[in-house]
Amino acid sequence: MSEIILKVDEIPQQHVGSGKAIVDPKIIExxxxxxGQILELTYNKKTHVKLWPGTPEE
Known part of the structure; x- marks a missing residue:
């Protein structure tokens, strides 16, 4: 399994609590x-989220 570091930023209110990681489509490609792929996020704790492509405004 490889590791990649991405910056975490604020997301629109409609996505809060949805369990999705909104990621730039270029990075996904x-x-x-x-x-829909499951990603593991780590910082102080681990969590798992579904991968979801963002839009230009996100």
Missing amino acids: DQKWNT
Whole structure:
């Protein structure tokens, strides 16, 4: 399993609590990821989210 570091930023209120990671579609394509794929996020704790492509305003 590879590791990639992405910046976490605020998201629109409609996405809060949805369990999704909104990611730039270019990054998704470059990493050969798929929408709906489960990602593990770590900082002080671990959590898992579904990958979701963002839009230009996100």
